[in-house]
Amino acid sequence: MNWLEIAVILMVGASFGSFASLLIWRLPRELPWVSEHSHCTACAHSLGVKDLFPVFSWAFSGGKCRYCAAPVSWRYPALEVFTAVLFLGIFYQFGITLEAGCLSLLSVGFLVMFLVDLEHYILPDEMQWAVFVLGGALNYIRGFAWTDMLGGALLGLFVGAGLQNGYRYLKKRDGMGTGDVKLLAVAGFLLGVSSFPVYLISAGLLGVVTAIIWRLLGRGAVFPFGPALVLSLWWLLFFSNDSTQLISLLSKYSMQ
Ligand SMILES: [Zn+2]
Structure with a gap:
């Protein structure tokens, strides 16, 4: 794999990690899991593109909501990093295949x-x-x-x-x-x-x-x-x- 492929796989993996967080929050609460916009669970402010970038949004906001400063759990970036590394491992092992x-x-x-x-x-x-x-x-x-x-x-x-x-x-x-x-x-x-x-x-x-x-x-x-x-x-x-x-x-x- 070249560097570009590795970067793309890591980014896609991190995005799926963020989607996993959303499912983990919404499914047990029986909330709709695709149609609704993401929002802060403390102040309910809608999240923009700036807030939804895996790992970096969390790191740059110092682990806090940009609107109400409520702490955002470390579990979000942790899951994103984990999924990114997992995807990379899978594609490394099985090649870029279906x-x-x-x-x-x-x-x-x-x-x-x-x-x-x-x-x-x-x-x-x-x-x-x-x-x-x-x-x-x-x-x-x-x-x-x-x-x-x-x-x-x-x-x-x-x-x-x-x-x-x-x-x-x-x-x-x-x-x-x-x-x-x-x-x-x-x-x-x-x-x-x-x-x-x-x-x-x-x-x-x-x-x-x-x-x-x-x-x-x-x-x-x-x-x-x-x-x-x-x-x-x-x-x-x-x-x-x-x-x-x-x-x-x-x-x-x-x-x-
Ligand atoms: Zn908030």
Whole structure:
């Protein structure tokens, strides 16, 4: 990649980071997420072009709103920088290809789901649909068989509904949200039948880690399962080849 390409990718990535912030704020509050103008959450003043430039607007205004001087969270520029670097990493790894474009947009969706569920215990339907469509496009580019995708979606739905009802039956209370069940179906659609068992294991392990961290932070016994589901789907989509190699390696050793 040359310098111009790197600069463009960083700028596009930062802009999507800023779009992710907007979604993270608006989706759980059920605000319209495209039509409405961006405005300061403290004084409601509409934001102009000068206020919407990723990272630089925040840095030049000293982390304050230009109209009411209310502090603007460091999370905005942090997310913009993170997304910019993430995009650069993806395009570096996969080249300037449609596959890299799909993976970058999917990553924005995953980031939004991860952070919204962590804070609000919600996996917004809009993001489920976005990830479903983008994942379908990615699988099409990768030449994935649609029968495997459909089978995976049904398997995910079946396993998700089973876990939800099983938990309810055993514990007499809800343990898994409907958003989690939908995400399992979406994950099955993206990964296919063959990778789904690995996905379940890795999501389950990450779920246990989340539960432990949640207790250590003193946030109670009810923890969001979405971040674990999102994170394992994310890494499996990136390293799908590696994970199939891992499975064949493991099965080879277990046969011996
Ligand atoms: Zn303001």
